[in-house]
Amino acid sequence: MLTKSSTELVRQQNSALVLASLRRHGPLAHTDISQHTGLASATVSAITAELEKADVLERREQQASASRGRPRVIFGQRRGAGYLVTVRISSDIVQYSLADYAGTLIDRFEEARNHADTSTRPFAEAFVAALEKLVSRSRIERGQVLVVSISSKGLVDPALARLVWSPVFGAQQVDFAALLEPHWRAKILLSNETLLVAHAMALRMEKAGVKNLQAVAALSLGHSIGLGIARFDRSGELSVTAPNFGHMLNSSDGKLCRCGSQGCIEASAGFYGILRTAFEVPPDTIPAKFVPLAEMDKIALRARQGHRMSEYAFRQAGLALGQGLSRMVSLYENMPIAITGPGTRYFDLIQRGLEEGLAQSQQVRLLGAPPISVVPEEATLVLEGHFARALAEMDHDIIAARTDGD
């Protein structure tokens, strides 16, 4: 159902527009805001005045005025207007970060994960304690943290902030909302890691001035395989999803996946899948859950030296990925694909198979293969996505609160 509009909503939308343009371009003067948003100067005045009174924006010192004329007043997000916490859960570590409303990092630390421990209880306790440590170390009230943004690989229920299935905990669900509910007023965002990568890539490409950008996909290669899709919807907003790509059915080849199904993409293209093929382990057995990168490097070295089975394993991985991506573009549309993750270091070995797999579908033959780029620093992208999403969420919440607040 469509919803009704009103003059108040107009203000809300335009306020959001102002905040968004400050996010995109950094602190700006009145004139620039007007230009970037298309709003009339008078409107910008009204909005900035209101946001300034609400302690959301603050005036920044302008740099030595190069030109003559009345000096510009630079507006920027007020640092103390709120804080955000990001939690990046990866296979071996958990990284906690604290940042302010302007997006500047305040504190960050990592904690090692205990692989042997597959139950969620100790993890949950460590998680709550780490958050406590984060705020107390920086002398921030829990109440000032407006958003906690958590990311993990696996299948996520974003609405309920519940981890449905993850490589680490399997089907043991983790309910983050319930964990923080009692003591934290912050909004909990739980995102698939590769979703954040896709989000960050979309923003990067938009900033780089890519024309007619409709959608971007991110593919993460590692122990597990992740896919994120970011699409600009009709209203120009970015809507991102993390499909269950790694465990999408690839082929009825009987390769057992650690999820319990057979023939998942990950069973061919995840690290353990590559290792299994390279060592000719029977496809119905699952090798060690976590394959050390050094081990993968060894296989890659052999493959590059011409060892047949190792080469074959990587090519099969590429094939599974290419076929999966061909299905993705068949079901969505052609879009640029960014490949990240530790697996990118084997891209030379994967590429041929990947292209072969892509070329097998009509969509690709008709409209050409999607442009593929390799962006190794996954962690950076994940953090970029965390910040972008959390700050946008804060902006929206603050604006929404303003209206019905007083």
Next chain:
Amino acid sequence: MLTKSSTELVRQQNSALVLASLRRHGPLAHTDISQHTGLASATVSAITAELEKADVLERREQQASASRGRPRVIFGQRRGAGYLVTVRISSDIVQYSLADYAGTLIDRFEEARNHADTSTRPFAEAFVAALEKLVSRSRIERGQVLVVSISSKGLVDPALARLVWSPVFGAQQVDFAALLEPHWRAKILLSNETLLVAHAMALRMEKAGVKNLQAVAALSLGHSIGLGIARFDRSGELSVTAPNFGHMLNSSDGKLCRCGSQGCIEASAGFYGILRTAFEVPPDTIPAKFVPLAEMDKIALRARQGHRMSEYAFRQAGLALGQGLSRMVSLYENMPIAITGPGTRYFDLIQRGLEEGLAQSQQVRLLGAPPISVVPEEATLVLEGHFARALAEMDHDIIAARTDGD
């Protein structure tokens, strides 16, 4: 990029809301409009008055007033405010319809297709002539036709109104916009047929009061395989797409598809694919382009009587469909699936394989199989979709024109 908002846009949105609620519920009185839209009574007055003056709405005779009190004034779309033409291109016939702005059918006829003729030229000429016939027979000016909505199976470029790939013309593209450009001012909409089915199903389910409806998929079974996905986006608007599902890669089994690729879903589940398997024709040959329904009925009969290879052919078709659908829900989300088309009459033979294919993916095992319903009358759904989309388009255009028109 977000776009700025203004008071005029508010009026536009709310006018659209009023027109949409009239579409959904039929002619309504002031009070009902206010209730359905959530707009204040005064606002409804302002909007209806404006639309009435613009000859978009008209007052209808109210039925014998059952209750006392001031009699209601019923508003409805004015029939003559514009006309729409729908063209349904199927494998054997082309159906042309003419309807008015209120959505009532004025004229309809069908023309047989010549199968032997695979060039687009004669088709294009017949198409233009049929449209001419449609308006002249009903004494309507070409200029009064505001939308021509065309549907076909195959791959479509909705933005350019160009048929990119179709079962009939293959890669020979048909540019409908160019065909009508010189003489028609109407907006040309070109949609994949199953996209319209998905749209219609979404509206039906919404009307039936299904709760938490996020998305609906329609799967059309016949000579070719089509899929439409309708999703309600954040703003509550319905956005529908027609992925290239029939030619999505299913399996590297070498089955040649008529599109030239190998292993397409259609190569297993299209009528010719089923026939090929049933008759044990080598998978690298393509049987007759159009398999008569009578022929398929015969195979189905044999299958139901226990003939192994026929049974197997249908089960393989189901398997390919089920695996494809499992990929669809992996890449999108779980959603109700409506199956239509002539192939539904063999659903009993397909079902087992379909369920088997679906169950092979983690997504389905984790979140359950999507609810599947069978809705045989495909043509009805296509027309429903045509009308819904064309009328919505007209509503939007009329409202948009109002603002910058005077």
Next chain:
DNA sequence: ATTTATTTTCTCGACTGTCGAGAAAAAAGT
């Protein structure tokens, strides 16, 4: 030191829109 030019921000009135309340209209019941 004062004036002028320039650039930016701020302010005012006109306009468009929504909303709530209550007046006006129009029919049925008494």
Next chain:
DNA sequence: ACTTTTTTCTCGACAGTCGAGAAAATAAAT
């Protein structure tokens, strides 16, 4: 004829955007 009931219509208050021009604040020129 009067009352009741239901619905539509109208009015004034309020919220928002916009264009134009006033005001502010600085550098350059005199």
